[in-house]
Amino acid sequence: MSANIYHNRKAQWLAYIGLFCLLALVPALFDSPFLLNQLARYAVFAMLAVSVSLVWGYGGILSLGQGIAFGLAAYGMGMTMQMQFQDPVSDPVPSFMLTNDLSTLPLLWEPFWSTPIGLALTIAVPTIFFIGFGAMMFQARVAGVFVAIMTLAMLAAWYAMAYDMQPFTSGFNGISPPMPFEFAGVSIDPYSPTAYLICVGFLAALTLSAKLLMQSKFGLIVQAIRDDPERVRFLGYNVAYYQVIVFAISGFIAACGGLCWVMVVQYVSPTSLELTLSVSAVIWAAVGGRLSLLGAILGAYLVNGLQSYMGDELQDVWMIVLGSIFIGVVLFLPRGLVGLIEDALGYFTGKSETETSGVAIERAV
Amino acid sequence: MSVTDFWTPFELNSFLNALFIGLSIASIWLIAAVGLTIIYGTMGVINMAHGELIMLGAYTTYVLQTFFYIPFLLCLPLVFIIVSIFGLFIERTIIRRLYNRPLDTLLATWGLSLILIQGVRVIFGTAPKYVSIPSWLNFQVSLGFLHLPGFRLFIILATAALIFATWYIAYRTTWGIRVRAVMADPDMASSFGIDSNRIYSITFAYGAGLAGVAGALFGGLKTLLPDMGSGYIVEAFLVVVVGGTQLLGSIFSSIILGELASIFSYFTNDTFARFVLFTLIVIFLRFRPQGLITEGMKRR
Numbered sequence: 001m002s003a004n005i006y007h008n009r010k011a012q013w014l015a016y017i018g019l020f021c022l023l024a025l026v027p028a029l030f031d032s033p034f035l036l037n038q039l040a041r042y043a044v045f046a047m048l049a050v051s052v053s054l055v056w057g058y059g060g061i062l063s064l065g066q067g068i069a070f071g072l073a074a075y076g077m078g079m080t081m082q083m084q085f086q087d088p089v090s091d092p093v094p095s096f097m098l099t100n101d102l103s104t105l106p107l108l109w110e111p112f113w114s115t116p117i118g119l120a121l122t123i124a125v126p127t128i129f130f131i132g133f134g135a136m137m138f139q140a141r142v143a144g145v146f147v148a149i150m151t152l153a154m155l156a157a158w159y160a161m162a163y164d165m166q167p168f169t170s171g172f173n174g175i176s177p178p179m180p181f182e183f184a185g186v187s188i189d190p191y192s193p194t195a196y197l198i199c200v201g202f203l204a205a206l207t208l209s210a211k212l213l214m215q216s217k218f219g220l221i222v223q224a225i226r227d228d229p230e231r232v233r234f235l236g237y238n239v240a241y242y243q244v245i246v247f248a249i250s251g252f253i254a255a256c257g258g259l260c261w262v263m264v265v266q267y268v269s270p271t272s273l274e275l276t277l278s279v280s281a282v283i284w285a286a287v288g289g290r291l292s293l294l295g296a297i298l299g300a301y302l303v304n305g306l307q308s309y310m311g312d313e314l315q316d317v318w319m320i321v322l323g324s325i326f327i328g329v330v331l332f333l334p335r336g337l338v339g340l341i342e343d344a345l346g347y348f349t350g351k352s353e354t355e356t357s358g359v360a361i362e363r364a365v
Numbered sequence: 366m367s368v369t370d371f372w373t374p375f376e377l378n379s380f381l382n383a384l385f386i387g388l389s390i391a392s393i394w395l396i397a398a399v400g401l402t403i404i405y406g407t408m409g410v411i412n413m414a415h416g417e418l419i420m421l422g423a424y425t426t427y428v429l430q431t432f433f434y435i436p437f438l439l440c441l442p443l444v445f446i447i448v449s450i451f452g453l454f455i456e457r458t459i460i461r462r463l464y465n466r467p468l469d470t471l472l473a474t475w476g477l478s479l480i481l482i483q484g485v486r487v488i489f490g491t492a493p494k495y496v497s498i499p500s501w502l503n504f505q506v507s508l509g510f511l512h513l514p515g516f517r518l519f520i521i522l523a524t525a526a527l528i529f530a531t532w533y534i535a536y537r538t539t540w541g542i543r544v545r546a547v548m549a550d551p552d553m554a555s556s557f558g559i560d561s562n563r564i565y566s567i568t569f570a571y572g573a574g575l576a577g578v579a580g581a582l583f584g585g586l587k588t589l590l591p592d593m594g595s596g597y598i599v600e601a602f603l604v605v606v607v608g609g610t611q612l613l614g615s616i617f618s619s620i621i622l623g624e625l626a627s628i629f630s631y632f633t634n635d636t637f638a639r640f641v642l643f644t645l646i647v648i649f650l651r652f653r654p655q656g657l658i659t660e661g662m663k664r665r
Contacts, residue, residue: 062468140651145411145467149606150647156599157643164636275595279475286472316487323479330473331462 004346009215016211016294020204027193036196040264042304043199047257048277049284049296050207055250056282057290058214060226061243062144064278065151068133068158069126069251071273073258075162075169076112076122078268081177083112096175100167108168115183123255130251131244138240138247143229152275159273174269181263190264199260206253207293213249214293222246283326289336299336375632382511383631384624389517391623392524396582397597398604398615399531400575406610407548407568410460411471415601416594417481418573422448422580423589424485427494437499437585441523444581445574452573456566464565478594486591496584520582527575532612534571544568603646609656617657622646 005011026039048070055061082094093105112118133154137147162169169175181188188195213219222242225232233239262268271277281300288299303325307318314321333339401415412418425444429435435443459477463470504515535541546554547561555561580594587593604622608614622642629638 062471136648136651140654142651142654145471146606146650146654148411148468148471149602150650152599153603153643153647157640157647160636160639160643164634164640275599282472283476317483319479319483320487323476323483326476326479327459327473330469330476331459334469 004342005349006342006345012211012294016208019294019297020200020207023200023204024197026200027196033191036193037191037264038308040190040196040199040260042301043196043203044257044261044264045281045284045304046297046300047203047206047260048254048281049288049300050203050210050293051250051253051257052281052285053290053293053296054210054214054253055247056285057292057296058219058226059222059243059246059250060229061247062148062282063151063247063250064148064275064282065133065155066250066254066281067273067275067278068151068155069130069254070258070261070277071158071162071270072126072129073122073255074262074268074272075175075258076118076125077181077259077262078175078177079109079112080115080118080122081179081181081262081266082175083109083118084115084182085177085179088113094175096170096173097167100170102167106168119259122259123252126255126258127248127252131248134244134247134251135240138243141240155273155275155278159270159275162270162273169270172270174267174271176267177262180266188263190266195264199264202256202260203297206256207297210249210253211293218242218245283322285336287325287329287336289338291335292338295336295338298338302337380628380631383627385511385513387624387627388620389521389623390626391620392517392521393583393586394597394600394604394623395615395619396520396524396527396579397576398601398608398619399527399612400572400579401601402605402608402610402612402615403531403575404569404572405605406612407544408460408464408565409467409470410463410474410569411467412460412474412572413471413598414455414474414478414481415572415576416596416598417478418448418452418576418594419580419583419597420485420589420591420594421451421481422577423496423584423593424489424494424580425577426496426581426584427589430497437497437581441578441581444577448577448580449570449574452576453566453570455573456569460569461562461565482591482594489591491591493588493590495588496581498585502585516585520586523578523582527578528612528616531575535612540567603643607646607649607656609658611656611658614656614658 023039023043027036030036048066051066051069052063055063055066086092086094093102097105111121133151137150142150163171165171179187180190186194188198214222221232221237225237225239225242229239258272261272280303284300284303285296286299287303288297289295303322307322310318310321329336335342397415397419400418401412404410404412404415422444425447426437426440429440429443430437455477459473460470463473498516502515502519506513506515506518533541535544543554543559544564546557546559547564551561554564579597583593583597600622604615604619607622608616608618625645626638626642629641633641
């Protein structure tokens with residue numbers, strides 16, 4: 001056993017809590033609504049990256065469909081916020097429906113009159129969908145590349161649906177609720193510290209719970225399945241059960257991300273169901289280090305921050321830079337940037353045996 | 366759009382026309398998927414940049430036509446050569462390092478596709494470009510109620526020719542035997558003196574070349590945009606996976622999927638048809654992840 005401080009649980013928890021305290025202090029240090037909104041968006045992206053890290057880094061399931069949960073939740077939140085603006089008596093139907101020849105509110109939209117029911121549906125529908133979809137795949141022992149392709153196809157299907165059902169979703173234009181989200185009588189301005197702290201709060205709560213879960217017996221079994229599903233099956237565990245649960249939890253996290261996303265951007269369109277977003281989330285997690293939730297968060301902040309602050313003249317080549325970084329990480333740093341930190345800490349704090357060499361998947365953080 | 370006119374009522378003539386459109390869709394999906402089938406089937410490499418190789422083929426045709434005044438038919442073999450050289454380069458620099466790591470090939474080639482899209486965007490701009498097709502292909506075949514644009518007919522024939530050529534190479538030449546030996550068991554093939562690395566390189570180059578030709582043909586159907594490739598990659602992958610990563614399987618699956626797409630969109634509309642089709646494919650894969658046709662060889 002190595003004495004690498006990177007593998008020390010207390011140190012890990014300190015690092016996690018330190019990061020979230022730092023993030024929570026931002027509104028006190030900077031008084032810039034624009035910056036807060038931007039950082040709130042990064043926090044949402046970080047949630048998506050955490051969901052990828054959980055399902056892929058810990059569960060060994062490469063899902064290209066995290067955007068399904070994100071997008072469905074985004075639409076749910078968009079509908080909730082839109083209905084907060086509508087008036088049951090004088091103006092019951094959103095204007096984009098009227099221009100699409102719908103004179104009455106569709107049944108699908110009715111529950112969203114109530115904000116609590118709307119929020120519950122926003123989170124429950126994607127999670128339940130992920131349970132069903134996951135059960136369908138993992139009970140059939142679909143694995144590896146085939147999961148990637150199936151989630152990809154499912155994402156493309158939902159994208160087509162959001163695009164096509166124009167009277168219900170406003171199609172390509174998307175829904176832009178005219179007012180900020182209002183909860184318990186409080187209006188949450190997307191550029192306010194409140195909105196930012198809600199996003200960071202969600203991120204912190206979800207990440208810490210996920211970390212706690214992954215340290216539990218359940219988490220260990222999930223990681224064992226990642227390393228060798230057959231052997232775990234021989235030990236008598238129901239592999240599909242664990243895979244479905246971890247897949248559903250990742251869907252739940254992504255759904256929370258979708259909810260916060262619409263709260264801070266006040267807009268939802270089919271782009272949230274585009275393949276680009278889902279694959280970007282995979283890139284963030286991979287660059288930061290998919291074997292660590294903290295790594296995935298850092299990856300999301302780093303890549304998005306780089307994109308925002310690289311300067312206008314370099315924006316043209318941003319995709320080239322991102323693509324090159326990604327190829328470089330896949331080829332030379334399979335454990336991402338935190339893999340480097342792990343090696344560095346191992347070098348300074350003690351013998352790390354041969355553990356840190358090679359591509360082999362190691363004990364996760 | 367109201368619910369009443371969502372469903373198109375059945376009518377024999379236009380339904381038969383839809384069946385022909387389905388065949389045309391099938392030929393497009395098949396030609397986009399052949400290269401992918403060969404690369405995935407032989408090497409187990411998930412090439413997410415395949416759509417971008419198609420895009421490169423289309424832009425290469427545009428360059429050859431606009432700056433070198435090369436006739437369309439002559440462009441096809443030239444594009445094949447140019448794109449396969451590019452494929453060889455990719456294989457040597459990136460893919461080669463990732464054998465036995467299929468999921469990582471998926472990710473690395475995705476990064477590559479980002480680079481290619483943006484690279485083309487920087488060089489050619491975002492304005493759409495066009496490939497002109499020879500005027501003798503601008504005819505319309507009318508068989509009673511059937512109306513077939515000449516160029517679509519040409520694509521169907523070209524697809525058939527390419528499939529035949531690929532089949533011939535794979536099953537009637539020594540080189541094809543070597544490829545299939547490596548496919549079945551790389552270690553055993555090596556011990557018989559087959560250089561599997563070389564086979565992989567050439568196979569990847571060949572698959573890339575096929576993507577290039579597909580791009581040249583699609584250029585005649587659609588405007589050229591840097592991100593045009595992403596429109597083909599999902600369908601192409603589904604054709605490959607549903608077919609079972611074999612030439613024959615891809616032929617069957619592209620015909621079935623193309624016809625289904627056309628029939629669904631006949632009754633409803635294009636995007637809803639996509640939704641139904643993709644959902645059906647996901648359900649199909651749940652029950653038969655090995656695809657339509659398998660040869661009982663090693664998988665995954």
